[in-house]
Amino acid sequence: MEESNELLVNDNELHEHYTFTVEKGQQPLRIDKYLMNFVENATRNKIQAAAKDGSILVNEIAVKSNYKVKPFDKIRVLFEHPPYENLLVPEDLPIDVVYEDDDLLVVNKAPGMVVHPGHGNYSGTLINALMFHFDNLPNNSSNRPGLVHRIDKDTSGLLVVAKTEIAMAHLSAQFKAKTSEREYVALVWGNVDLEEGTIEGNIGRHPKNRLQNTVYFGDEADKGKPAVTHYKVLQRLGYVTLLACRLETGRTHQIRVHMKHIGHTLFNDERYGGERILKGTTFTKYKQFVDNCFKTLPRQALHAKSLGFVHPTTGEKMSFTTEIPQDMQSCIKKWESYSNHLVEDQN
Incomplete structure (x- = not known):
């Protein structure tokens, strides 16, 4: 001992x-x-x-x-x-507000911005910015002002923020009941076999690396929580595929974990191994091309493009969509050009 x-x-x-x-x-x-x-x-x-x-x-x-x-x-x-994430300080940071009324706002989060303070990220988060721009935001069950749901630091895209207690309760219930609509655009390694499909697999903490999640199935399924991701091919680009992913559930890192599980890790997803060349040739020129793509898009290739929910006061169906950010668009264009040359060479 x-x-x-x-x-x-x-x-x-x-x-x-x-x-x-x-x-x-x-x-x-x-x-x-x-x-x-x-x-x-x-x-x-x-x-x-x-x-x-x-x-x-x-x-x-x-x-x-x-x-x-x-x-x-x-x-x-x-x-x-106290944990630094509990010491919330308002900060004058820009927020890209797509929509706002008395009950809620919809934000287009930039890549690289952390949603809420946590270990290693104690300032510069979306919550710090929200607290500066809005007074008396309601706390969610984790004591985080305004937050109904979250997306990862290096994922860009749409989030809904509650401005009242009623809106918080109503919107949170929709996310829990899986009636909200969330669609992402993802660039993944490999040529995905099916034109569309559904991935079902319980997601929980990785047993050896708490910074990752993993899929549990069979006898170990109870170690994770049920998770369902629907995907559809948007574009086949040689050694990578552009997908639309619709979330039925909202587990942490869900798309990242599910895509890795079926052998199609997100492009440049460092935490899950997508920052290495997982498909393609051994030619030096190809390696240089991929490295160039990594520099163009220095994060996982994931964008929360569409968001839909029922307004907590009016009962109206609300739908929002946003453009894919420039870094991801530039990376996709590089792969379009590369795959066109690939087809020409094969012909």
């Missing part, structure tokens, strides 16, 4: 930043190495410093950084300051 410190005193003065329960199949692993897979933007030095300060508890006992985690260990990371 690893040597440990005394039970951490006066837990009331400390704030919980992370909590994990170790999976049953986990092999013994130093806690500093283990936490690097589960805490975004964490370095081993930071984790070791936290352990030295008595901030890392396993089963309510403070441990050193060389403690080896075991299945079912309950890990808590505590600090004297």
